[in-house]
Amino acid sequence: MTILPSILRGLPLFAGIADPEKDALLAQGRLRSFPRGQMLFAQGDKADRFFLVASGVVQLFRTTPEGHAKTIDLLHAGQMIGEGEIMDSCRHYRTNASAAEDVSVLEFPARWLKDTAQAHTPFALNLLGAMSERAHMAEVEAEHQASMSAAQLVACFLQRLCVLTDGDPKRFSLPYSKTLIASRLGMELETFSRTLTKLREHGIQVSGSDVSIADFARIEAYVCGSCSIAEDCHTRDAMAHKTCAKHSKPA
Amino acid sequence: MTILPSILRGLPLFAGIADPEKDALLAQGRLRSFPRGQMLFAQGDKADRFFLVASGVVQLFRTTPEGHAKTIDLLHAGQMIGEGEIMDSCRHYRTNASAAEDVSVLEFPARWLKDTAQAHTPFALNLLGAMSERAHMAEVEAEHQASMSAAQLVACFLQRLCVLTDGDPKRFSLPYSKTLIASRLGMELETFSRTLTKLREHGIQVSGSDVSIADFARIEAYVCGSCSIAEDCHTRDAMAHKTCAKHSKPA
């Protein structure tokens, strides 16, 4: 029996399932490591595995025929990979997945997900909740990309980063390379770089990977104006609430 | 007992549920009509109802503080409204919903959805499938908006429209006003209008609401180049497959 990172046993996904049963379910997964840069799978591969991230960061991305790459998402410990492809019976992964840092994941056969949902109603409901939350995140994100300027996007990102990681606004660090962040925000590295310079006018200083934000309220004011879901995602209150929501479980 | 539009009884959402049970479930909904232009609900309203569209088209949209409106989706007969807000225990609707044409819907209390998912495992799995499919659509769409030019977007839209409605490429009609289509595609009406002119160079003629497409293959070639999920959504094969997928049910 493998020793599981405790984070996986506490996942909201398993809320409402008794511990012995939970352990039996988790035991069906295989703990695997991927060094930085290695692919977990590629777009178009047969979608036959489901993953739970145990540690590290996994980058989901797509590449156009023309060679442009876009980062879809960055997944941290506790997050799921592949549930979409499996649940809507799509045969192939729709993105590439690679390790943005050294990563360890718990890997399950695709059937495990369907079988578990079928066998445990609470699991199915938790999964439903997790998937709709993720869908909502994606929606918010699309909204942002469409309606905010590069500068607003970056400001919003930095503010969330600081609040959600509970960092000191006066001095915290970028967790990824600027290249990766730019890609995540859907802009070119050059644009991102220039934007950081401009944000000084709004009280955000970035040098190297050190960030300092002078005044949250000012950022909120700057960002919220052009967003149709401002209350949901830009205010400190909303973010605090979101964080809580992740810890509490659906009824 | 209301007479239900047959389309609702045949929904994949209810696949695997016996007819009497299905009727009992559907009977808990109330059939309502909304004349063109009327709101079903507004963003921020308490998310206490779930809808199935029986006929007509419902527009989901958001408005920024600055007054910009963006159409998120257009829902037709058989589609669900509100499942996201309900399943992730969000208390408020995240969009506005208004009738783009005269509409009739089956309205359920929010609890109905959770209760039904809890009571009927097949229903929960169907719901999971439907939600991940919709999430995937949204993802594809975000991808498109980000990576394709306005002209490609419009070409793609027209081609899909023609194929999915099984229309004659040589002569079919736009189902909505140009204003609504432009909003749906995330561009200004002016841009849309200009784009239609330019698309003549690619064999697409539009005058008034009459459309004619000279050659699908040419459009595919034009559109696919900049899309990272081309095989999933631009080729006729893929679209035909999608259509089938909607009729077949998840295992």
Next chain:
DNA sequence: CGACACTTTGAAGACGATCAACGCCGGTGG
């Protein structure tokens, strides 16, 4: 020191949004 990945900066260009004016059409009311 030199190689290499990463980042910054500059200049040019493409694209879509915006503002403004106009054309078209259907309906209403005098």
Next chain:
DNA sequence: CCACCGGCGTTGATCGTCTTCAAAGTGTCG
């Protein structure tokens, strides 16, 4: 029957933003 109006779509001119291409700067690690 005609005049007026409002909704809808088209067209032109301009402007800001982001991408692209090119070059140089910074850092780390052998």
